[in-house]
Amino acid sequence: MSRKTERKNMCAASEMLRRYSEVLNLLRFGSYPDGFDNTKRLTLRRYAERFTLQGEELFYRGNRRVISTVEEAKELFKDHHCSPSGGHTGVVKTRKSFTARHYWFGMSSHIADWISKCDKCQRTGKPRDVKPLTSIKSIMASVGKVMRAIRVLEFGKPEVLKLLTDVPVPSPVENQVLIRVHACGINPVDTYIRAGVYARKPNLPYTPGSDVSGVVEEVGNNVTCFKKGDRVFTRSTITGGYAEYTLAAEETVYPLPGKLSFKQGAAISVPYFTAYRALFQKAHGKPGEVVLVHGASGGVGIAACQIARAHGFRVFGTAGSQEGLNLVLQNGAHQVFNHRDQDYIEKIQEAAGGGGINVILEMLSNVNLSNDLKLLSVGGRVVIIGCRGSIEINPRDTMAKESSIIGVSLFSSSKEEWAEAGAALFGGMETGWLQPLIGPEYSLDKAVQAHEDIIQNTGATGKMIFVL
Template sequence: MRVIEVAGDALKVAERPLPVPNAGQVLLKVAAVGVNRPDLMQRHGLYPPPAGASDILGLEIAGTVQALGDGVVDLQVGDSVCALVTGGGYADYCLASACLCLPIPEGLSLVQAAALPETFFTVWSNLFDRAKLVAGETLLVHGGTSGIGTAAIQLAKAFGAKVFVTAGSDDKCAFCLQLGADAAINYHQYDFVEEISLLTENKGVDVILDMIGGDYFPRNLKCLAVEGRLLQIAVQNGVKAEINLLPLLLKRVTLTGSTLRSRSDAVKADIARSLRREVWPLLASGQIKPIIHATFPLEQAAAAHELMASSQHIGKIVLQV
């Protein structure tokens, strides 16, 4: 099968043997694979795969079941599914845990479905499992036009929250508003701390979903309401920050961080069940949808990475196999 391998700092097409599913796994013929920033990090040696995971990039795929490992009873050869994987997606075929495979939501293509797993697993796990976001609360999402951001806006609105976002241009802010955000802040033109204070009448927001880190951390604390929850899911501006701990105490802030890839299949399977029950009907009805900016052929993975690194995209970037 064809795969995309990391060669130094470059990506190249190579050939490898077809993988064989172990117990509890399925072999998928990949139709499309979502591109995510962790792929870029792994390519540059900053995000090594967990022990036992494939060294091939790609954390979310959609395709058809080609072979079943022992003990798989809920899937059949020929089924179309999307799946969260720990690696291996940039290839013609990929192994996936059967418990992390989800049906293609009605009305969605395989390309659209490939944009779902990593993004929606991450957003659901953080906003609803960890932060316990509920109707009537306020949410601030940094990077509103990222794949995570566009999913977070739609899910939070679907479950009754008020959503504020930051984005890097007026066009991106306008897109967020069209998607349902209640307010969008161009961080190149405005101080989001001041804007959040105005929008909330100095109360602050209940939940912040942040993938920026670095110097955003102390500013996020200023934006939080009493009993606010800060979710750190990435650190694009760096892993270190200097903060005043007093607001953490006075506001009774809950600070949590998480990554998805290294968590057990059992934990991720719980998220999958929640998504199938709570979110898949919203996708099937068209109430929410994956936002796809561009698709590239698998062999043009490097060009897809260049686009992602430029941050000029809105929504997801997908490779078609």
């Protein structure tokens, strides 16, 4: 090997390791190389969006392990390309087989170079002229609009919510919809995910938020139900809702009727889909039954009261302030109870008569579950919607009444359950009983405060949202 070739190989190996380290350090620590100006930082951040950390390893686009050294990459190449099963295929097929499982920086040029030096490929005339993979230069050229967005680089307290002002605006492909966000809902589950205590954890870094409303900015080639300018809301996002723009899959986007504001649109998804799932898909509630919404003045509670009243249930609700009690009454409850009163359990029992409560939708089970079991009717059901800790209960309280404790997770819904709930709720929008109640409003720069308030505020009144 000539000195020139040796220097070239050393430079390639050094470049490969450098780029690997840049992405790894950005994802792990949120740090940039010394001397990077804003343009270089933006370029690197745009590039790093394609990668995730899984344990100590770096992965490209979800499931392709990133190789950090030329030596390991070349060994993989020899094992595959030069093996009997590899068949000394050309650059295109060789690269395609690798990209299903692996990725490394400079992959396309390395594969082309190694195939050009393969004796058998030279003898058989294997093709070597191919279009290269996306390069850093093309990425830099594609950097266009940027936006403000909240980014979480590590799980932890509310302070890990960082507002960045130079996050690249994503581009929709295939069945994706790009939405200019006007408002985004703030949910308790957002805080559990941010803290790293929720069962479903996103890959870091990420932008929180699933419930957005806004206007369609652009659509992918395969989108058929929406066009630019449509008013919409979502039940999920791909890139996160705490941002000025977000991507969502077409199947998770719904038209927002003109009679509802963008603020109300951001208060539909988690509250109303959760309330519907709890009452019908998990508790299998029936018109005429008595429903107690325990913690009824928050977003899910108000939604549950409206849904239950519209479907013929007898609705009880609790709240912790007179303002909250009035709001619960105005949004569907037949009777309300202040859960700060020492005798409120006895008052509920008296109001229910001898039959007890058929269904309890519980927002704070770590405080109320033991009392809930005593309130239930024979065959009664407690549906756990919210929990912030542990609680001791007596299982005997479930035996004589053959009562049930049922957990609910909106993210466990099947495609058919999403469709059912969506149809029912859209009917509520058309007929007018679905009227989201808006609570405290925040700007993105108040994200830390918002996450503190949603957990600490025990007198919730309406849905907390970001307004952009």
